[in-house]
Amino acid sequence: GLRRCLISMDIHHIEEAFQEIKKTIQAKDTFQNVTILSTSETLHSIKPLDVCCMTKNLLAFYVDKVFKDHRELNPQILRKISSIANSFLYMQKALQQCQEQMQCHCRDEATNATRIIHDNYDQLEVRAAAIKSLGELDIFLAWIDKNNQGTSA
Amino acid sequence: DGVAVLPAPQNLSVQSTNMKHLLMWSPVIVPGEIIYYFVEYQGEYESLYMSHIWIPSSWCSPTECPECDITDDITATVPYKLRVRATLGSQTSAWSTLPHPFNRNSTTLTPPVMEVTKDGFHLVIKLEDLGPQFEFLVAYWRREPGAKEHVQVVRSRGIPVHLETMEPGAAYCVKVRTFVKVIGRHSPSSQAECVKVQGETLPL
Numbered sequence: 001g002l003r004r005c006l007i008s009m010d011i012h013h014i015e016e017a018f019q020e021i022k023k024t025i026q027a028k029d030t031f032q033n034v035t036i037l038s039t040s041e042t043l044h045s046i047k048p049l050d051v052c053c054m055t056k057n058l059l060a061f062y063v064d065k066v067f068k069d070h071r072e073l074n075p076q077i078l079r080k081i082s083s084i085a086n087s088f089l090y091m092q093k094a095l096q097q098c099q100e101q102m103q104c105h106c107r108d109e110a111t112n113a114t115r116i117i118h119d120n121y122d123q124l125e126v127r128a129a130a131i132k133s134l135g136e137l138d139i140f141l142a143w144i145d146k147n148n149q150g151t152s153a
Numbered sequence: 154d155g156v157a158v159l160p161a162p163q164n165l166s167v168q169s170t171n172m173k174h175l176l177m178w179s180p181v182i183v184p185g186e187i188i189y190y191f192v193e194y195q196g197e198y199e200s201l202y203m204s205h206i207w208i209p210s211s212w213c214s215p216t217e218c219p220e221c222d223i224t225d226d227i228t229a230t231v232p233y234k235l236r237v238r239a240t241l242g243s244q245t246s247a248w249s250t251l252p253h254p255f256n257r258n259s260t261t262l263t264p265p266v267m268e269v270t271k272d273g274f275h276l277v278i279k280l281e282d283l284g285p286q287f288e289f290l291v292a293y294w295r296r297e298p299g300a301k302e303h304v305q306v307v308r309s310r311g312i313p314v315h316l317e318t319m320e321p322g323a324a325y326c327v328k329v330r331t332f333v334k335v336i337g338r339h340s341p342s343s344q345a346e347c348v349k350v351q352g353e354t355l356p357l
Contacts, residue, residue: 075208089197090230
């Protein structure tokens with residue numbers, strides 16, 4: 001299934017890149033008591049059948065929205081975000097290629113969970129929402145690791 | 154922004170072997186002066202979504218040499234645009250961009266260097282350290298007609314690995330190739346090396 005699709009993904013390398021910027025990014029998050037990814041109805045309630053669709057939707061969320069809305073001047077941070085963004089772009093392509101041989105249907109559960117995440121995002125000012133979503137990347141990466149990888153790279 | 158009077162670096166190319174990527178160019182020569190170069194890159198994400206964004210390379214912003222190790226910058230298997238410009242004081246050249254974006258899946262994979270030894274009756278192999286992205290597929294067999302080939306995946310790097318307990322008087326051969334998961338490619342196999350218990354390494 002999906003694990004075979006993302007087998008060439010180096011999730012461990014993405015996690016390393018994020019760990020190096022996590023503290024700095026999360027320190028810029030001014031709404032600490034608010035979350036975008038981890039409300040109870042979202043990621044944690046996703047069933048195996050919906051993992052592929054949810055992975056696809058969240059990759060798109062980050063690639064099409066979060067990375068674009070974030071403004072970064074620090075070259076060290078910029079390099080790590082670029083590394084993650086380009087890795088997510090590669091994952092999207094790997095997922096797309098894989099979909100011909102594999103079901104990646106989107107049931108209501110995944111669609112609703114995705115909409116909640118977008119709604120949470122849209123309730124914040126765009127830069128604040130982008131920073132918070134970047135700071136919650138570890139939630140998404142842990143979820144991908146748990147659901148998609150047999151063993152981390 | 155300094156007036157672009159310096160000639161731009163020419164002949165940009167990337168030499169990539171075993172996932173080590175080196176950007177090279179022809180030096181800009183101004184007699185008696187030191188020229189500094191600035192290298193920047195743009196992954197496919199930046200090209201598609203933020204084309205105004207160019208990222209300073211980790212090690213070469215600036216550098217004096219007409220080459221740059223971009224291995225730490227090329228961290229995804231997508232096309233990367235690369236550009237270089239020269240500076241001398243306040244003078245800066247125009248940017249020169251690599252003619253074709255570079256993707257690490259085009260790296261040249263070479264047969265790995267291995268050292269096959271015996272430790273008593275134990276067949277032992279030691280493999281060069283090529284970095285965390287490499288796995289080694291080690292094939293070994295007893296040199297006799299119809300012998301079965303065994304394959305072992307080795308991920309440890311630079312330390313001896315026990316392959317087999319050999320039988321006295323028998324000869325055993327080993328060959329190895331690498332696999333890089335993030336680009337999904339193997340290297341060619343190395344030459345086979347054989348050892349015989351109580352004998353020297355035998356040429357094939």
